[in-house]
Amino acid sequence: MKAGFGAVEARRESEILVASLLGLRDTELFTKERISLTQSQAEDIAAKQQRRAQGEPMAYILEERGFYGLTFRVGPGVLIPRPETELLVATALGWAEKIATKRMDGGANYAEVAPISVLDLCTGSGCVILSIGANWPPQGERAWPELRLVAQDVSPFTRDYFADNATALGLEKCVSWYGGDLFEQINGCFDIIVANPPYIGRNQGPRADENVVKYEPDLALFSGDDGLELVRRIVAEAPTYLKPSGCLALEIGCEQGDEVKGLMQAASFVDVEILTDFSGLDRVVHGCFQAGNVGL
Numbered sequence: 001m002k003a004g005f006g007a008v009e010a011r012r013e014s015e016i017l018v019a020s021l022l023g024l025r026d027t028e029l030f031t032k033e034r035i036s037l038t039q040s041q042a043e044d045i046a047a048k049q050q051r052r053a054q055g056e057p058m059a060y061i062l063e064e065r066g067f068y069g070l071t072f073r074v075g076p077g078v079l080i081p082r083p084e085t086e087l088l089v090a091t092a093l094g095w096a097e098k099i100a101t102k103r104m105d106g107g108a109n110y111a112e113v114a115p116i117s118v119l120d121l122c123t124g125s126g127c128v129i130l131s132i133g134a135n136w137p138p139q140g141e142r143a144w145p146e147l148r149l150v151a152q153d154v155s156p157f158t159r160d161y162f163a164d165n166a167t168a169l170g171l172e173k174c175v176s177w178y179g180g181d182l183f184e185q186i187n188g189c190f191d192i193i194v195a196n197p198p199y200i201g202r203n204q205g206p207r208a209d210e211n212v213v214k215y216e217p218d219l220a221l222f223s224g225d226d227g228l229e230l231v232r233r234i235v236a237e238a239p240t241y242l243k244p245s246g247c248l249a250l251e252i253g254c255e256q257g258d259e260v261k262g263l264m265q266a267a268s269f270v271d272v273e274i275l276t277d278f279s280g281l282d283r284v285v286h287g288c289f290q291a292g293n294v295g296l
Helices: 007-022 026-031 039-053 058-062 083-105 127-134 158-168 202-207 210-215 229-241 257-266
Strands: 064-067 070-073 116-121 147-152 175-178 190-195 242-251 269-276 282-289
Touching: 007 039, 007 058, 039 058, 058 064, 064 083, 064 127, 070 127, 070 158, 083 116, 083 127, 083 190, 083 242, 083 282, 116 127, 127 147, 127 158, 127 175, 127 190, 158 175, 190 229, 229 242, 229 257, 257 269, 257 282
Parallel strands: 116 147, 116 190, 147 175, 190 242
Antiparallel strands: 064 070, 242 282, 269 282
C-alpha cells in the first residue's frame, strides 16, 4: 500500500474490497468459516488493491459512498461525499420544517399548503438534495407538505451519477436536474437554496490532500485564487431566486466562516449563523433573505 499507510488500515480496506466483491456485509465476512475466491475474483481484488496503493480513493474503487445513512454511486468526475456535508442536509431539513410549520400554523389546510421548494446548486452526485428528499417528511403523525426538489450542476459528467442515485432512492419523479452555470437554466423562486460549491483557492492547492487533487474533479474543488469566487456569485445572485424570507445555506472552508457571513449580511441576509462540524470547524453559513430586514 502507499507509503505511511498502516498494516491495520491496509488489512481493513482489503476486507472491505472482498466484502464488496462478494456482496457481503462486514458481519457476514467475519462469520463465514471459509471464503474461497475464484482466480478472476482474486485478480480483481489485486488490481483494486494496486489502485488503492497508488492513492485512488476507496469510494471510486468501490463505486459508492455512504452519506446520511444512504448509499450513493460515485466515480471519476464527481466529488466524493464527505461526512461534514451532512450538516448542510440537516440545516436544510430544519429550515424546511420551520417553513412548513409556519405555513400550517397560519391556519391553512394541509391540502392548501404549497410544496416547500429546494434548489441544490453544484449538486454532483446529488447526495445533498436526495438526502433531503429521502428524509422528508419529519417523523410523527402530522401531515406535512411535499417538497419540490431541483438540482443544478455545470458538469455534464455528474448527470448520470445523479440520475442513478435518484432512481435508487425512488426519487426520480420528485427531482429535476438542470445544467448550465449556476442559475443560468433555473426558473422560479425557492424557499431554500443550498450549495456545496468548490471553495479551495488556487493558491491553496499545496495545502489540499494530494490524492484529492489528483483524483477528484478540479471543477468541484477550486474556485478562484481564494476559493470564494463561486460563493460570492451565489450570495449575490441567490436573492433573485429566493422567496420572501427564503433561506440560503452554504458549505464553506473551515477558515472562511467570518468572510462568508459578512458577504451574506452585506447582501441583506439576516439571522446569519456559522455552524461548526463534528470537528468544531466552521462548515456551514446560513441565513434568510429579507431586504427589509424582517426575520422569518
